[in-house]
Amino acid sequence: MSTTHIVSWGIAAVLVFWAVGAYNRLVRLRNVIANAFAQIDVQLKRRYDLIPNLVEVASKYLAHERETLEAVTAARNQAKAAADLVRSRPGTAGPVSSLSMAEQVLHGALGRLMGLVEAYPELKADQTLRELSEELTSTENKVSFARQLFNDATLDYNNAAQQFPARVLAGLFGFREAAMLQATTSDTERGSLRVKF
Amino acid sequence: MRFRQQQDDARRATCRLLGLFVLLLAGLVLAVNGLLIALWWLIGSWLAELPPLFIETNTALVLLFVIGGCLVELSRLRSGGGMHVAQWAGGRELTDPRDRLERRLLNVVDEMALASGLPRPAVFVLDREDAINAFAAGWSADASVIAVTRGALERLTRDELQGLVAHEFGHIQQGDLRLNMLLLALVWGLSLVHGYGASLMAADESDRRSAFGVLVGSVFVAAGSLGWVAGQLLQAAVSRQRELLADACALQFTRSRDGLGGTLRKVWHQVLQREDRLHRLPAQLLAALLLQAPASWLATHPPLAERLRRIYGRAMEPLAAPVLNSSDETEPMPLTPPPSTAPVPGRVAYAVPMPGPAAPPMPPAANTPRATTSDDEREAMDRLSRLNGPGELRATILALLLTPGSQREKRAWRDETKGLSSANALRQEVKKLGPALRLPWLEELLRRVAKAPMADRQALLEAARRVMAGDGQVRPMDRLHWLAMRHRLGERLPVQAAANAHNDMTQLAPHTLRQVALFTAFLSRLIPDAQSPAGAAWYRSVLGTWLKGDALPPCEPPDADALVHALLETQTLPWMLKPVLARAWLDAARQHSPLGRLSDTSAAALRLACLLLDSPMPPELARHYIEPVAQ
Numbered sequence: 071m072s073t074t075h076i077v078s079w080g081i082a083a084v085l086v087f088w089a090v091g092a093y094n095r096l097v098r099l100r101n102v103i104a105n106a107f108a109q110i111d112v113q114l115k116r117r118y119d120l121i122p123n124l125v126e127v128a129s130k131y132l133a134h135e136r137e138t139l140e141a142v143t144a145a146r147n148q149a150k151a152a153a154d155l156v157r158s159r160p161g162t163a164g165p166v167s168s169l170s171m172a173e174q175v176l177h178g179a180l181g182r183l184m185g186l187v188e189a190y191p192e193l194k195a196d197q198t199l200r201e202l203s204e205e206l207t208s209t210e211n212k213v214s215f216a217r218q219l220f221n222d223a224t225l226d227y228n229n230a231a232q233q234f235p236a237r238v239l240a241g242l243f244g245f246r247e248a249a250m251l252q253a254t255t256s257d258t259e260r261g262s263l264r265v266k267f
Numbered sequence: 268m269r270f271r272q273q274q275d276d277a278r279r280a281t282c283r284l285l286g287l288f289v290l291l292l293a294g295l296v297l298a299v300n301g302l303l304i305a306l307w308w309l310i311g312s313w314l315a316e317l318p319p320l321f322i323e324t325n326t327a328l329v330l331l332f333v334i335g336g337c338l339v340e341l342s343r344l345r346s347g348g349g350m351h352v353a354q355w356a357g358g359r360e361l362t363d364p365r366d367r368l369e370r371r372l373l374n375v376v377d378e379m380a381l382a383s384g385l386p387r388p389a390v391f392v393l394d395r396e397d398a399i400n401a402f403a404a405g406w407s408a409d410a411s412v413i414a415v416t417r418g419a420l421e422r423l424t425r426d427e428l429q430g431l432v433a434h435e436f437g438h439i440q441q442g443d444l445r446l447n448m449l450l451l452a453l454v455w456g457l458s459l460v461h462g463y464g465a466s467l468m469a470a471d472e473s474d475r476r477s478a479f480g481v482l483v484g485s486v487f488v489a490a491g492s493l494g495w496v497a498g499q500l501l502q503a504a505v506s507r508q509r510e511l512l513a514d515a516c517a518l519q520f521t522r523s524r525d526g527l528g529g530t531l532r533k534v535w536h537q538v539l540q541r542e543d544r545l546h547r548l549p550a551q552l553l554a555a556l557l558l559q560a561p562a563s564w565l566a567t568h569p570p571l572a573e574r575l576r577r578i579y580g581r582a583m584e585p586l587a588a589p590v591l592n593s594s595d596e597t598e599p600m601p602l603t604p605p606p607s608t609a610p611v612p613g614r615v616a617y618a619v620p621m622p623g624p625a626a627p628p629m630p631p632a633a634n635t636p637r638a639t640t641s642d643d644e645r646e647a648m649d650r651l652s653r654l655n656g657p658g659e660l661r662a663t664i665l666a667l668l669l670t671p672g673s674q675r676e677k678r679a680w681r682d683e684t685k686g687l688s689s690a691n692a693l694r695q696e697v698k699k700l701g702p703a704l705r706l707p708w709l710e711e712l713l714r715r716v717a718k719a720p721m722a723d724r725q726a727l728l729e730a731a732r733r734v735m736a737g738d739g740q741v742r743p744m745d746r747l748h749w750l751a752m753r754h755r756l757g758e759r760l761p762v763q764a765a766a767n768a769h770n771d772m773t774q775l776a777p778h779t780l781r782q783v784a785l786f787t788a789f790l791s792r793l794i795p796d797a798q799s800p801a802g803a804a805w806y807r808s809v810l811g812t813w814l815k816g817d818a819l820p821p822c823e824p825p826d827a828d829a830l831v832h833a834l835l836e837t838q839t840l841p842w843m844l845k846p847v848l849a850r851a852w853l854d855a856a857r858q859h860s861p862l863g864r865l866s867d868t869s870a871a872a873l874r875l876a877c878l879l880l881d882s883p884m885p886p887e888l889a890r891h892y893i894e895p896v897a898q
Contacts, residue, residue, distance in 0.1 A: 109381060130850065198846045204367065
């Protein structure tokens, strides 16, 4: 076997090793994206579960504020229904926009409720409500962190797939560019709701 | 925020420094060889050839020490594991949070695990440390731990705590724990070269030194100590870069510079006030792991001013770090519409009579007058707030447990308090306390006893049992008192609260509901009044909403064992359901009481039941009591 042979075999082996490594890396990054997306869903669900409890505790003190409480409950139900619709028909534009509308309404209603809570020292001091609000804050944070992780993961994946030489491999095996969730770095979305006592 | 740029900078700097480590090793090999060759020539044999394998042997010897020592040390460090480090530092693993602050910490760790995409590490609290600090430890991201001082929990806002935890997650994500151990081991390996030289120079058993040993040994000592010092400097430099990297990662995870920034400013303030000392933590050994470590010429952390300048892009001031009272943590609520500035028609009615916390709004159904104190009671409270020593504390608690009018219990109480001259006077004071004060004071005194050693607390529980059984019978109220005492004084059993998903009693397991019913049946002997025939009716109206028809067991009070079981099961209710249950008890009790006024017995039973469930008292119940002023 001549030297040229050995050299060409060596180059081929290095190429194969690199290709396998790069391929696995792309697959791993793509899975991170999928996982991040699932997390958003989990946390949204958890939030919908928490809101009735919040209303329940608040209603003990705020029986005469029925309108606000009912508005929160109604907005929560609408948002949950919209989220279910998105889940059953992922990737279609209609349900996604109605979900974001419903989320905005829920956001406003919750904000009003929290304003009321601020005004009632007794309610503010309620142990259960404080624990609930901590849970709610945490869930709100988790939603936004899950979105952020999704976008970070997408950025990493896109960087890995589009830079040369991995770009060649990505084209060969069909690693397409992934889309980010819009506007998650804006302040309004990140701090989506602040519940503080 | 330029955190990606900062991360890249820190990574490049780390690579350069690690390259220097390789150069250092090569330099050490060269130095040892060069010095030994020079020695060879000095001895006068410059004409002679070097012995065969001279350079190879020296090189192999140095590499063997450095790399071999490094590997040995590394396996030792690895075997400990993060858990080990955290426990050794006096940490308590947080699995069952005791209070709101710990709950918040767990939530924040969950959030950061999400933001960083890492598995959730074990969380430890360093209970006795009042300085703001934290560390991460562990060989890999899967088996890492995060430990946070109690001071950090109490002195940081939620956002700042998030920044602190994010910094530690940055270390875990960047593999700093592993890198740090590797460098520690490498420095240890370098120190072995020095050690070998020193052992060559040392005298043997007959106290003689060979000239050869001293000469060659001094070469190894000189080269080894230079290498060791250089190694330590390099390690500290790498560590500083990793801190900057972790800071930048924290910004990436939280997307907020005020979190970590606020934490570092508060730490800075503590450093200036000299309050940053860790009492139990061997800070020197853990230095590279900590959020902030003492500055020295081998500083593992960049100066705080520099870290803050990188975070904010400008110079920052230190920030005072008082213990935050969670209720007056007034942070801006940016997205909450302020309720008073824009009165909407129809809401004005409540918005106007709202002068402030001094006049809390009346709950809608407040027909219970608030309890008041008489002069006698004020005197008694004055005396009770000046209890002297554990003996008086104990006598007072036992006196509070006496059933009024029972001579035999009083005799048992005398037996227990024999030898305490002030015992009788104390009992007279306790007698003055009305029902609105007895339980609050009992709880207050129990809170004080709870700090006593385990053996004392057990002795008190035993004494209480003897006093209450002194009249040959254990009344339901006695039993409730005793359970409450045990709840307050005993070791807390980790209660596995069910997932907090359901908010509806009917979704509970049938077994749990039956145990709740059993506990309620026990309470029906006291509510609406002791031995009142209305107890069964009360029981039915509490449980009727959740257990329909045949599913509702008849109202049969349980025996002692069954009661404890029922209580344990009831305590596992999701915490959001406990107030619901308390509310149902109270509402039904008011229905079944004449004029909707709770009797003293049922109020006491409800208060003790709420205590046992760790549930807040409904406001109407709380109005029956006057809490002692916190001391």
